[in-house]
Amino acid sequence: MNVTIATDSPEEAAAPRRPTGLDAHAVQEWLTSPEGPRLLDVRSPAEFTTAHIPGSYNVPLDLLREHRTELRTHLGDEVVLVCRSGARAGQAESLLGATGLDNVHVLTGGVTAWEAAGGPLTRGTETWELERQVRLVAGSIVLAGVLASTVAPWAKWISAGVGAGLTGAALTNSCAMGMLLSRLPYNRRNEPDLGAVLRTLAA
Structure with a gap:
């Protein structure tokens, strides 16, 4: 009697599940592949404008927390969450994971580690990072x-x-304190609304 055992397809076998935390070099390499992930930057709009990874989308943590269910339906692809150091991205990963998403990853060390690893950044108007504002x-x-x-x-x-x-x-x-400071007009310049974020993700 022949028994057929189900196995992963060659494509699945060649692409093992990536860990939740990914270092900058791993993300850089992944982005060069045709199946590269989407990058969601959960920092404040002002921080995002100051410097962000090219091709990333700004979805501030407060907006993500409030509308994570709506966002879930637009995040079918693999996603890497980005912030300054990885702390806020970790919170965002927990929030999205609670909705049932299992394709979410975190850039370990955030933009700071990305820049240290030689990753490119798109720069704009300079604004103090939220952590620096908290220290002040x-x-x-x-x-x-x-x-x-x-x-x-x-x-x-x-x-x-x-x-x-x-x-x-x-x-x-x-x-x-960081969450309170993130709501100041100084940090909310160029803040995207939910509709704009969803249209961008859908495109």
């Missing part, structure tokens, strides 16, 4: 709290609150 605001509040505590001792708790917030951000790999 958090540091300023801590300094102000310490100085104010010399007059009003209770002010030290302001600095303590910022320290606790930064500790929580590190433990949860998220940043409430």
